[in-house]
Amino acid sequence: MATFGQSKVLAQLLEEEQWELPTSFIDIVFLLLLYYTLTMKFHTLEQRLEAHLPKDKGPQNVAQQVKNLDEVVINVTAAGPGRLLDTPVFSIREWESNSANQLAQRLKQLRQAADMPVVINGKPNCPFKHIMSALDACAWADLRKVEFRAPPAIGGGGSDSDYSPL
Amino acid sequence: MRMSRKKLELKDVGLQMTSMIDIVFLLNVFFMLVSDMTKMQVEALTLPVAYKATDDKNPPPNRIIINVKPDGAIRVNNVPYDRATLESFLSREAVKYPDAEGLSTMSVKIRADANVQYKYVQEVMMACMKAKVWKVSFGVSPRDASRTTPTGE
Numbered sequence: 001m002a003t004f005g006q007s008k009v010l011a012q013l014l015e016e017e018q019w020e021l022p023t024s025f026i027d028i029v030f031l032l033l034l035y036y037t038l039t040m041k042f043h044t045l046e047q048r049l050e051a052h053l054p055k056d057k058g059p060q061n062v063a064q065q066v067k068n069l070d071e072v073v074i075n076v077t078a079a080g081p082g083r084l085l086d087t088p089v090f091s092i093r094e095w096e097s098n099s100a101n102q103l104a105q106r107l108k109q110l111r112q113a114a115d116m117p118v119v120i121n122g123k124p125n126c127p128f129k130h131i132m133s134a135l136d137a138c139a140w141a142d143l144r145k146v147e148f149r150a151p152p153a154i155g156g157g158g159s160d161s162d163y164s165p166l
Numbered sequence: 167m168r169m170s171r172k173k174l175e176l177k178d179v180g181l182q183m184t185s186m187i188d189i190v191f192l193l194n195v196f197f198m199l200v201s202d203m204t205k206m207q208v209e210a211l212t213l214p215v216a217y218k219a220t221d222d223k224n225p226p227p228n229r230i231i232i233n234v235k236p237d238g239a240i241r242v243n244n245v246p247y248d249r250a251t252l253e254s255f256l257s258r259e260a261v262k263y264p265d266a267e268g269l270s271t272m273s274v275k276i277r278a279d280a281n282v283q284y285k286y287v288q289e290v291m292m293a294c295m296k297a298k299v300w301k302v303s304f305g306v307s308p309r310d311a312s313r314t315t316p317t318g319e
Contacts, residue, residue, distance in 0.1 A: 139216075
């Protein structure tokens with residue numbers, strides 16, 4: 001049985017045509033490979049966390065809104081030495097923790113239904129990553145109706161009671 | 167029956183270099199444009215980490231990416247905005263995609279740095295609300311998928 005290497009036709013082809021490596025073709029393949037590799041990396045590096053803003057209402061005054069007794073308000077602040085503020089502080093009424101994991105567990109305990117309203121009340125100077133940890137914990141507890149408490153005025157001070165849901 | 171053996175005719179199978187160079191040139195142009203657009207929309211930021219995030223595949227064509235830098239600076243398509251100009255820009259864009267409820271079907275992705283103060287992100291969210299844009303998502307980095315708790319503890 002003749003093997004591939006012993007093929008007379010192939011030998012003749014190689015001899016007569018002086019087969020060369022198609023370098024341009026390899027260039028194209030290499031470029032395509034590079035492109036797809038980079039694109040795949042972009043896809044895996046970044047994801048998204050959905051947080052749809054309420055459709056039926058805009059920023060409201062506390063005086064105008066009807067207080068929803070079922071809603072859970074997660075207060076998010078930060079603590080740390082100096083201006084680092086690297087440690088999150090999550091609190092729901094009297095309960096408090098520094099761990100997003102414990103917050104997720106707490107939310108699971110409080111969860112009555114998937115549409116239970118949750119309000120994330122973040123302090124204006126709190127690092128954004130702590131707010132995302134709270135939102136992530138809500139997603140972990142399968143709570144989808146999440147609102148964000150808005151500041152009373154941009155750049156202004158104000159107390160917590162002045163804040164209204166977005 | 168004896169089959170007649172015809173001698174294999176060898177044709178010139180040389181590569182068409184002109185077409186190939188055309189293709190390579192087009193590919194290069196395409197890659198250059200795509201990479202430029204990517205740079206314009208996405209700033210280099212340290213995104214917050216989340217476990218329960220979804221892959222950012224098939225984004226809607228009418229999505230705007232808003233970058234919030236560590237110092238609170240807002241940039242869209244490499245153009246700086248403040249709160250007032252962002253609001254008017256979003257309002258202008260939002261009216262192009264109206265829905266039946268008088269709101270907008272346009273979506274916004276907020277890519278904010280992990281360490282930026284929350285008040286700057288609130289400004290962006292307020293601008294979205296005022297422009298009647300309610301489809302908002304946040305750009306996050308995925309956490310290690312092998313972990314089973316939000317913090318990996």
